[in-house]
Amino acid sequence: MSVLPYTFVLLGAILWGTTGTAQTFLPDSAHPFIISAGRSTVGGFSLLIIMILLKKIKFKTWPWKKTLYAAICISLFQLLFFSSVKLTGVAIASVVAIGSAPVFSGLIEWVFLKLRPSRIWGISTAFALIGCIFLFMNKGEITINPxxxxxxxxxxxxxxxxxxxxxxxxxxxxxxxxxxxxFSVSSILLLPFWFLYDVSWLLNAGNVSIIFYLGLATTSVAYVLYGRGLHKIPSSSALTLSLAEPTTAALLGVFIVGEVLSMTSWIGIILLLGSIVVLTVGSRSNNKVIVEI
Known part of the structure; x- marks a missing residue:
């Protein structure tokens, strides 16, 4: 099995990790629901227009039900994730959301799809979860909102x-x-929020540019990379590699935002990186752990 699909997922996750830092440049009046709606609108329709021009989408035979289900899931994720960021900060929101995702995925695959998670996935996820605990044991730096x-x-x-x-x-x-x-369907689902919350902050060109960055880089490019990798590897493995997101967020928080991480947090970063190495190298060297859905 080629390592390329794992690399695609990893690069997509790194782009996601820049989301929190980008948000720090938005004003306090920027509601999480509007950020979600704007991100989906820019990311979805920019790609949709290109795909329509290239005649890559056949609307009559398109799997609408599966698309609607995926759009509902990603819409809920964005609404809850950005709300969590507002309440408890980028670090905790990222690690809990992305850190819990591979665990949920492995359990869902096991219970409903009858696919038992591989040993490599188990070891890698254990490394990652322990790393998450260390990463955010930052005394006095982060307030945890239940x-x-x-x-x-x-x-x-x-x-x-x-x-x-x-x-x-x-x-x-x-x-x-x-x-x-x-993401185009997601933007339609999120459309009502444009009329419920203040959007005056979007009159500022700088704020609009950040929304475009979130839409193009952290949505269009990131999810295309993630999708290309996901097509070739198990969902649980892709989600474990997604833990590169909180690692990236933590590093950007230190070097860009100016957050201070303790020694335990740096140990957590090393463990998270270790989990990615275990999953990538282990999966490449042992093709038996690759189980397609």
């Missing part, structure tokens, strides 16, 4: 469901059309 943590946990479940449903969708359609359609 409601925010709950939002992140549900967001993690939503992201796991999105990954599994997307994998099923990718078996029928190409990656870029799938991402384009999923």
């Amino acid at each position: 409601v925010g943590v709950m939002y992140s946990l549900v967001a993690g479940f939503g992201f796991a469901m999105f990954t599994i449903s997307s994998k099923s969708l990718l078996q029928k359609e190409e990656t870029i059309p799938v991402v384009a359609m999923t």
Whole structure:
């Protein structure tokens, strides 16, 4: 099994890890629901227009039910994740949401799809979860909001469901059309929020540019990379590699935002990176652990 699909997923996760840092440049009046709606709109429709021009989407035969399900899952993930970021900060929101997703995915695959998680996945996920604990044992630096943590946990479940449903969708359609359609439908589902919350902050060109970055880089490009990799590897493995997101978020928090991490947090980063190495190298050297859905 080629290491390329794992690399695609990893690069996508790194791009996701820049989301929190980008948000720090938005004003406090930027509501999480509007950020979610804007991100889906820019990311989805920018790809959709290109795919329509290239005649890559056949609307009559498109798997609408699977797309709607994936769009609902990613919409809920975004709403809950960005709300969690607002309540408990980028670090905790990222690690709880993305850290819990591979666990949920492995359990879902095991219970409902009768696919027992591989030993490599188990070892890698254990490394990652222990790393997450160390990463955010930052005394006095981060305030843990129970409601925010709950939002992140549900967001993690939503992201796991999105990954599994997307994998099923990718078996029928190409990656870029799938991402384009999923996020375009998501933007339609999130449309009502544009009329419920203040959007005056979008009159600022700088704020609009950040939304475009979130839509193009952390949505269009990131999810296309993630989708291409996901098509070739198990959902649980893809989600474990997604733990590169909180690692990236933590590093950017230190070097860009100016957050201070303790020694335990740095140990956590090393463990998270170790989990990625275990999963990538282990899966490449042992083809038996690769089980397609």
